[in-house]
Amino acid sequence: MTTPQAIDWNSLASELTGIEIIDDPTKVAKLSLDYYHFSPVLESQLKDKRGNIVVRPTTVAEVLEIARVCVKYKAPLTVRGSGTGNYGQCIPLNGGLILDTTRMNQINWIKPGLASVQPGVKLAAFDKEAHKIGWELRMAPSTYRTATIGGFIGGGSGGIGSITYGVLRDRGNLHAVQVVTLEDQPRVIELRSDQVQKVNHAYGTNGIITELEIPLGPVYPWAEVIVVFDDFMTAARFGQALGDADGLIKKLISIHAWPIPSYFAAVSNYLPEAKHCALLMIAESSLEPFQDLVREYGGEVTYQKSAHEASKGVSLAEFTWNHTTLHARSVDPNLTYLQTSFVNLEQVEHLYHHFGDEVIMHLEFMRVAGKLIPVGLQIVRYSSEDRLNEIIRYHEDYGALIANPHTYILEDGGMKTVDMEQLRFKEIVDPYGLMNPGKMRAWEHR
Helix, strand or coil, rough: CCHHCCCHHHHHHCCCCCCCCECCCCHHHHHCCCHHHHHHHHHHCCCCCCCCCCECCCCHHHHHHHHHHHHHCCCCCCEEECCCCCCCCCCCCCCEEEECCCCCCCCEEECCCCEEEECCEHHHHHHHHHHHCCEEEEEEECCCCEHHHHHHHHHHCEECCHHHHHHCCCCCCEEEEEEECCCCCCCCEEEEEHHHHCCCCCCCCCEEEEEEEEEEECCCCCEEEEEEEECCCHHHHHHHHHHHCCCCCCEEEEEEECHHHHCHHHHHHCCCCCCCEEEEEEEHHHHHHHHHHHHHHHCCEEEEEEEHHHHHCCCHHHHHCHHHHHHHHHHHCCCEEECCCCCCCCHHHHHHHHHHHEEEEEEEEEEECCCEEECCCCEEECHHHHHHHHHHHHHHHCCEECCCCCCEEECCCCCCCCCCCHHHHHHCCCCCCCCCCCHHHHCCCC
């Protein structure tokens, strides 16, 4: 790999005739970043990182040409979607060329249960089309309105809908991908079935995704509901019971300890002082038996919108998953967060009481290996990196799994291990190590 400073970027750009190129420093800077600033650790590490130019291809042929030119000049290449990630997945550590996929936004086809798309299709735009035949994406991040499907596959893991369908890396949640390589003669490779794991959640380190085949779920009229509780653990147990109730159709169970609800200004009228809350998406057909569960746990419904009403304005989903962190930081920029997989609610209860107001509990429920578990995106009152690491170690020593959101290294986040299949694939398709360099520890230490 050639250092970006040694590359003649004007000469490189001249070989990309007909492809949109952005070289204005202000625009390049904007397209070099994501929401890394959610982490005060990453804020200091990544705030000055910038690419040299941005390209916006519209076809696979253009991507192949970009790949050829990058290999010729040994130029680093970083792929991005809408830049809605939180860990610096799409931030170039070593400058170079940024390949923005947002103009590759064609839906190739949709049929019952399955669709083929280009990577730059936005999730909300896709669902608008899929709803016409009664289907929708199985899961989506809280950045649903702006995130791209390719970006979600490359840098995401789960979200709204994971209560039913698990996480992206579960078998069957991604059927096929086509990727362009950065070999001396770039080519298109199709990966199907289990082979997709070679590039799934790999931060774009081992192939430029140009097409995806994704499974769909049946669309229901999703009502949006807020239930409030006097006691946090009662709210958490309600969430677990709702998730375990196989006869109740749901898409989202998001539980928030006070004072997190106080950060949700747009729905503050429905969130009484000092109450803990559940933000829910429930199929309209399940609302009547759902009310019995609410009564069983002593909850109070303060907000309920039909699917038609919820389709207008802000969705409750935009207060859940990592949008919770966004709202919290809009009130207090010193707040940050963790990502935690808990074994059970007993573990949640211990950690909730142990840390008190320093680590404020926020739970989502999702299916992992066939079992419903609570996962935390707790809000942390940040004081220092040393204290943050102490909090992480305490969780891990107590048996909770931390998917560390304060690192940009692929293996140091949620994976916690080297994925040899992804490394071997990178050795084939990116022999010069040009793709998102510095993000895959296994490559740097091989």
